[in-house]
Amino acid sequence: MLELIKKVPLFAQLSEQQLNALVQICTRRTYKTGTILFAEKEVGSVFYMVLSGSVKIYTTSNSGEEKILSICKSTESFGELSLIDGKPRSASAQTLEESVLLTITGQSFLELLRAHFDMSLGIMRELSNRLRDTNQQVYDLTFVDARTRVIKSLIKMANSHGMRKGTSIVIKLVLNYDEISQLAGVQKATLMQVMRDLEEKKILTISSTEFTLDLTKLR
Numbered sequence: 001m002l003e004l005i006k007k008v009p010l011f012a013q014l015s016e017q018q019l020n021a022l023v024q025i026c027t028r029r030t031y032k033t034g035t036i037l038f039a040e041k042e043v044g045s046v047f048y049m050v051l052s053g054s055v056k057i058y059t060t061s062n063s064g065e066e067k068i069l070s071i072c073k074s075t076e077s078f079g080e081l082s083l084i085d086g087k088p089r090s091a092s093a094q095t096l097e098e099s100v101l102l103t104i105t106g107q108s109f110l111e112l113l114r115a116h117f118d119m120s121l122g123i124m125r126e127l128s129n130r131l132r133d134t135n136q137q138v139y140d141l142t143f144v145d146a147r148t149r150v151i152k153s154l155i156k157m158a159n160s161h162g163m164r165k166g167t168s169i170v171i172k173l174v175l176n177y178d179e180i181s182q183l184a185g186v187q188k189a190t191l192m193q194v195m196r197d198l199e200e201k202k203i204l205t206i207s208s209t210e211f212t213l214d215l216t217k218l219r
Contacts, residue, residue: 001028004051005102007075010126013118025108030100037079037093037101044082044089047109050074053099054161054174058182059091068183070133071096071174073160080123083109096174137185146186150194151218153184154204158213171211 162169198204205212
């Protein structure tokens with residue numbers, strides 16, 4: 001487990017002794033696909049790190065409509081915001097596939113931050129990155145057309161779940177079409193129309209388990 005924890009950016013600067021101490025307060029668990037880890041507006045009490053698999057972070061409107069904010073993959077972490085400010089969870093988290101996660105209780109997590117400035121700095125960087133992502137999402141929804149939003153979402157999925165094969169990227173499907181449309185901020189009908197167009201132009205190849213993006217034709 002120590003080797004996996006070393007790959008988590010928040011802990012990259014910790015010494016071997018500090019990492020060994022960290023292992024003692026972590027709990028490793030395997031979660032089935034579709035497990036809700038926590039719900040929006042719940043009191044936060046746990047910090048999570050993804051060792052394998054993926055987790056979607058999302059919000060839900062009063063009408064029940066979901067909006068996916070991000071997808072957390074291996075070595076990424078989430079759930080720290082409500083532990084820091086003491087307020088309820090600002091979003092929900094659900095596994096997209098069978099996932100192995102490490103958890104730390106809120107009290108232990110805050111003690112780590114107090115003891116290790118590098119971790120506190122890492123948290124600030126992570127929150128800053130998320131704020132930049134949110135600003136970009138607001139910009140895209142305001143100024144970018146639906147086709148471009150769909151393509152940007154496919155590229156985002158490629159960065160998280162893609163494997164480079166020559167001039168193509170194969171993207172493992174962990175989201176269904178409803179979820180991809182939420183990620184892109186478009187209606188499902190619009191998503192399907194754009195994807196059909198990309199497929200006709202040989203930019204995108206679709207199978208039941210994966211997408212393949214041809215980078216040479218995407219430019």
